[in-house]
Amino acid sequence: MYLITVFGNLLIILAVSSDSHLHTPMYFFLSNLSFVDICFTSTTIPKMLWNIQTQNKVITYEGCITQVYFFTLFVGLDDFLLMVMAYDRFVAICHPLHYKVIMSAQLCGLLVLVSWVINVLHSFLQTLMVLSLSFSREVIIPHYFCELKQLVQLACSDTFLNDMVMYFATVLLGGAPLAGILYSYSRIVSTICEISSAQGKYKAFSTCASHLSVVSLFYCMCLGVYLSSAATQSSHSSATALVMYTVVTPMLNPFIYSLRNKDIKTALK
Numbered sequence: 001m002y003l004i005t006v007f008g009n010l011l012i013i014l015a016v017s018s019d020s021h022l023h024t025p026m027y028f029f030l031s032n033l034s035f036v037d038i039c040f041t042s043t044t045i046p047k048m049l050w051n052i053q054t055q056n057k058v059i060t061y062e063g064c065i066t067q068v069y070f071f072t073l074f075v076g077l078d079d080f081l082l083m084v085m086a087y088d089r090f091v092a093i094c095h096p097l098h099y100k101v102i103m104s105a106q107l108c109g110l111l112v113l114v115s116w117v118i119n120v121l122h123s124f125l126q127t128l129m130v131l132s133l134s135f136s137r138e139v140i141i142p143h144y145f146c147e148l149k150q151l152v153q154l155a156c157s158d159t160f161l162n163d164m165v166m167y168f169a170t171v172l173l174g175g176a177p178l179a180g181i182l183y184s185y186s187r188i189v190s191t192i193c194e195i196s197s198a199q200g201k202y203k204a205f206s207t208c209a210s211h212l213s214v215v216s217l218f219y220c221m222c223l224g225v226y227l228s229s230a231a232t233q234s235s236h237s238s239a240t241a242l243v244m245y246t247v248v249t250p251m252l253n254p255f256i257y258s259l260r261n262k263d264i265k266t267a268l269k
Ligand SMILES: *[C@@H]1O[C@H](CO)[C@@H](O)[C@H](O)[C@H]1NC(C)=O
Pocket: 013, 025, 028, 029, 031, 032, 035, 108, 109, 112
């Protein structure tokens, strides 16, 4: 599954960069998402496979902190890029005549850059907060990778500040993209409803169907991870939910985009 994820997402990046028909904001963002997905799976899966292969489940403190940093970074980036893509669809459907002017190369670059800067700073902050905690010499992390929340719970020192920062970061950095996506889609739906011809409706909707599928998958998996960790105390089932989230979502994204999308199919051919 890891190989399929890397290969599928690489194909998307390759298709978008080599076919000039795909040099539009939507596909630039898509290839950014593919790049982030490759990095995202690469922070957890190779280490997990190595652990399984060698029957050795040890990770060093430095390795653990590094994993926390990159995992937080790429999850946040995934979320932000999905919001940027929703904004792109919103402009394309609600302001089609101004699309080329609004979604200029500068704005696209700026949106991607801002997403990176916010998430680099955020995961840097979270990692610094973890570094300030003290741990006993050996701790057992009931997971297959170092996850921020689990790690903080295992600290010996007071974690009040960490919990506060984590809480506000989740509300702000998780809530803002979700709000943006919901707003964009509410405007898209009301615009599509105003189109009189059924064919026009279908055409407008089909351009955002792939994105909508990816967004639904991302948030359903997030919700699944959240619910399963809240509902059961067993770390086994919440780990299962997390595997689904970290392996299956990035693997399915290229399929969703390439199977439903004529442009990508032609480019791949
Ligand atoms: C990401 O998006 C920017 C802005 O549209 C684009 O210039 C860049 O090539 C994209 N990166 C990748 C890896 O596709």
